[in-house]
Amino acid sequence: MAEQNNQILLETKDLQKHFPIKDFFGRKKQAVKAVDGITFQIRKGETFGLVGESGCGKSVTSLSIMQLLQRPQGQIVDGEIRLNLGNGKCYDITKTPTERMQNLRGLTGAQAAEAVLRYNGVSGVRIEYVSGKLTDHFDPRSNVIRLSSAVYSSTSVASIGVAAHEAGHAVQYAIGYAPIKLRAAIIPLTQFGSMAAMPLLILGLILNTSTLVTIGIAAFGLSTLFQLVTLPVEFDASHRAIQILGNTGILYGDEIRDTRKVLSAAAMTYVAAAAASILSLLRLLILFGGRRNRD
DSSP, rough: HHHTTTOOEEEEEEEEEEEEEOOTTSSSSEEEEEEEEEEEEEEETTOOOOSTTTTTTTTHHHHHHTTTTTTTOOOOOOOOEOOOOTTTTTGEEEEEEEOHHHHTTOOOHHHHHHHHHHHHHHHHHHHEEOOOSSSOETTTTTTTEEOOHHHHHHSSHHHHHHHHHHHHHHHHHTTTTTTHHHHHHHHHHHHHHHHHHHHHHHHHHTTTTTHHHHHHHOOOOOOOOHHHHHHHHHHHHHHHHHHHHHHSSSSSSSHHHHHHHHHHHHHHHHHHHHHHHHHHHHHHHHHHHHHHHHH
């Protein structure tokens, strides 16, 4: 038992964190030594306090341990920060990649979604696990955020971004964001349009009735309208997610940049879908519009 209590969980050795000061031309002149040679150990079961006067480097030390200071802002110029997780797993945090640090901090997608809701003062929204891949969504009827297995319990930057994005939709409903209310209102019409458009067009051609063709094109147009309304909804949810993840300190620096890339790539799929729908609508108008003129 004594040996277990003496187990060192976290150790810093001669940690030095410097912030460069540059001149007008961007050349490094000198450096502020925010942390200059701190050494300490934290053992299992031990309560550790880091005290000192204002500006002595307490916060910088803590943020350095968690790798939450961006490299452009400051550099660990020397020393080690060793984290012992047991079972022979020991990491030198100064050399651990950002992706691995995300795992070490341990924030899951579900926790990130909860944090976004809490930040916006939104209550009464449940966060549930749902099976399958790419099944993440917010259900406004049940007031539930459903996260897939790849997101719910994952600690990756991408998973946190996706979860925060879905929480952004819940926030949109809570504050009455106009585009999402419009999208919800036209969903029944869109469902009718997507099912009825092609049958109406085909029936109109068979019966040689321009009225049915026109109704079919209009029904398809409802689907295009839905795609267009979806664009501001998705971009706004991503913007809210990025902003809140940064403001709350859930993600930092390169993590924010990587999350923005993931969400931007996802948003572009909606742009592509809208573009494809517009082109298909134009094709129908050209094909059948010309036919009506000939008739």
